[in-house]
Amino acid sequence: MNEKLLTAISKYAEKVNTALSDICDRYESSPIFTKEMRAVTESVRYSLTAGGKRIRPFLVWCFCKLCNGDENKALVLGCALEMVHTYSLIHDDLPCMDDDDMRRGKPTNHKVFGEATAVLAGDGLLTEAFCVITGSDLSDKAKVDAVKVLAEKAGLLGMIGGQEIDLSSEGKDISLDTLRILQRKKTGMLIEAGCLLGCIASETTDKKAFDCASEFAHAFGLAFQITDDILDVTGTQEELGKNIGSDEKEHKCTFVTHLGLDGAKKEAEKQVNIAKDAISSVFSGEYTELLCDLCDHLLERRN
Amino acid sequence: MNEKLLTAISKYAEKVNTALSDICDRYESSPIFTKEMRAVTESVRYSLTAGGKRIRPFLVWCFCKLCNGDENKALVLGCALEMVHTYSLIHDDLPCMDDDDMRRGKPTNHKVFGEATAVLAGDGLLTEAFCVITGSDLSDKAKVDAVKVLAEKAGLLGMIGGQEIDLSSEGKDISLDTLRILQRKKTGMLIEAGCLLGCIASETTDKKAFDCASEFAHAFGLAFQITDDILDVTGTQEELGKNIGSDEKEHKCTFVTHLGLDGAKKEAEKQVNIAKDAISSVFSGEYTELLCDLCDHLLERRN
16 A cells, blocks of 8 residues: 555544544443443444444545545544444354454454344444434535435445345355345445445535446445455455455355456456546546545555 | 224324335335345345334324324334334344244244344344435424434434343343333333424424423333233233243343232333323323323233
């Protein structure tokens, strides 16, 4: 990752981490909090502050800046999005789902807090994400738009639909088309939510910005997933902070099994170029460059 | 239940059932629905159309009518609330939570669709409830208020907090105070959400209406829970459509174990009177009578 992008991502992740930690503090200092609820708020804090690059909030921020918006508004929406992303990871790791023991280099939520509290922590994060939006400084119209985008992209026809396709295709050969739909929903929709939330945070009414956000997100999300599949084959457990080779072990259809390693790399490059073109055809300047660098980084990332 | 109340509840439940069924139809007829997602949308439909008296949407409707609001707006918010209530039942029944096999006289969701899809169906219902609100005809301000009330009451310091208190007190003796807090959060908060959503649907700005809604809901919710505990001892499986005696089997602290059967009945009567006074001191007329009849009914209900 080039120095400028690395600095921008690290600095922004710090801001996100502080804001998320503040959100956790608020629950435990509320007058209606009681000590018997502590397991679920600690479980929420454990997963919400487990780190990660905070790429989704970073996308919210970049798109808000591209549209000349107020970055404080982007931060709040970025936190809401990260809460939804974190809930999806907690539920995805459950024994009845992917049954994963490790996440971001730490034991998964249910390994530490038990399954029941992990289910509740996920439910709580999803629910509270919407409180974070309504509690923000945005206009009522922007709040409604933000709730709508986040709920639609995370909902039955979005991320959850993708997770169901994933479940129903376990142990089956699925076509490349189905795999694309699965990944667009399962990971792409929340990435798209991030880019759209950035536009909403800026309170822009320019339809071109929203169209660009969706087009960029679609290609970026696909490149992200393809490179994820490549890393599952070429990465190490140390680099990724989770078990590797799990796709092959579970006989999962991935972009690598469909296209081969070289074909997958070529497809990732193609999607990266589509994403860069999408953004460069509408915007220019510092944040366009950051986003293009982020796209290029996908092709060389090791975690 | 007196004839008038029975008719009002049955007629309104039919409306709610039709509206919820329409919501389910919308997912499966969407252009971005694919057949691989069918298990989760069927699972959502299974639990959402499993019947029940639809008391929460009925409360939304009554409070909207008390505030002279548009009942179509109440119906939409009632559906959103019922979706959140249904998600909470699906997750509550999971093996890692209460591990229940029967609900509303039918096998529980995970018994039919498996645990993974049941988790996703619950997640989907919770998420889509917020889409239902943003897709309504309410003003932006009312939509924001509705999202805020629903998310807060269902969130970490509300219903989920109550579920965590319930989990953490399993097998332990808890005080009557803790039991009250537990129940206020676990069941009372969604009942309060219903009454408040009715006020919001009417777009009233009268603070008295909101205060009355909270006061009524608190007492009504408590009476509801106390009579639920009584039924777990005195009811039959046929009447309740679920396993009975489960509280005793699991050595759960309930209002009956704390107060005895007679003491619990007296406390229920006391709460019913508080609820009726709360409503009658602010409102009058047809919907006040319906709500008072509903309170009285709690004391004689068999399911």
